[in-house]
Amino acid sequence: MTCAGSSAPRARPGRARTPEELRADLDFAYSMIPGKHRLNLHAFYLDTDETPDRDEIEFRHFTPWVDWAREQDVKLDFNPTFFAHAKADDNLTLSHPDQGIRDFWIEHGKRCREIAAQMGAAQGGEVVNNIWVPDGSKDNPVDRMGARRRLEASLNAMLAPAHDKAHLLDAVECKLF
Numbered sequence: 001m002t003c004a005g006s007s008a009p010r011a012r013p014g015r016a017r018t019p020e021e022l023r024a025d026l027d028f029a030y031s032m033i034p035g036k037h038r039l040n041l042h043a044f045y046l047d048t049d050e051t052p053d054r055d056e057i058e059f060r061h062f063t064p065w066v067d068w069a070r071e072q073d074v075k076l077d078f079n080p081t082f083f084a085h086a087k088a089d090d091n092l093t094l095s096h097p098d099q100g101i102r103d104f105w106i107e108h109g110k111r112c113r114e115i116a117a118q119m120g121a122a123q124g125g126e127v128v129n130n131i132w133v134p135d136g137s138k139d140n141p142v143d144r145m146g147a148r149r150r151l152e153a154s155l156n157a158m159l160a161p162a163h164d165k166a167h168l169l170d171a172v173e174c175k176l177f
Contacts, residue, residue, distance in 0.1 A: 019065070022045070026039065026074075036075075038074065038075045038076070038077055039076055040078070040079055040128075041062070041076055041077070042079045043079060043080050043115070046062055047062065054081065054085060054104070054108040055104050055107040055108050057112070058115070061115075066122050066123070075123055076123060077116075077128040078115060078119060078128075078129050079129070080108055080129070081108075082105060082108070082132065082135075087101050087104055088105075091134060092135050092137075092147075093133065093135055094109070094133055094151050094155060095135040095151035102150065109131060109154075109158035110158055113161065113163060114163075116129035116168050117167045117168040118167075119167075120164075120166070120168055121164075125166075126166060126169050128169045128171055131158075131171065131173065132173045133172070133173070133174045135174070
């Protein structure tokens with residue numbers, strides 16, 4: 001199988017099933033795209049034999065990505081993954097009415113910021129940590145202010161730990177209630 005416009009063969013059809021296959025797909029794509037590249041890596045693309053929950057992830061779970069990026073001269077950015085999880089099945093994370101669920105996602109966000117800062121240090125520059133929060137309920141706007149207050153408090157708690165801005169730049173991309 002070959003990709004359009006290229007005679008380079010791909011070893012398999014379909015989507016990547018492992019981090020190695022995803023990196024191989026990226027290598028192929030980057031070989032076709034001129035210029036310098038950056039990869040925005042979501043937290044659920046960890047590369048480890050362990051199965052940590054999102055509030056347990058650490059930099060070491062992403063070192064294969066950091067090593068690959070260094071070898072390929074690709075800079076990394078990072079994203080917490082506030083979706084595709086049982087504790088996000090009602091489309092609420094940082095603004096969830098349940099404090100335990102909010103705490104879980106706050107911890108995930110703190111760990112992602114730490115991971116992003118360590119990635120920045122490893123690559124000798126800044127990593128943009130794009131905090132995309134999927135929370136929102138435009139169809140049931142009964143208590144918009146309560147959700148906004150919970151989201152604000154959660155973001156403040158998540159963003160409280162200080163990091164070197166030479167290695168970590170936070171961006172917050174939220175839905176409105």
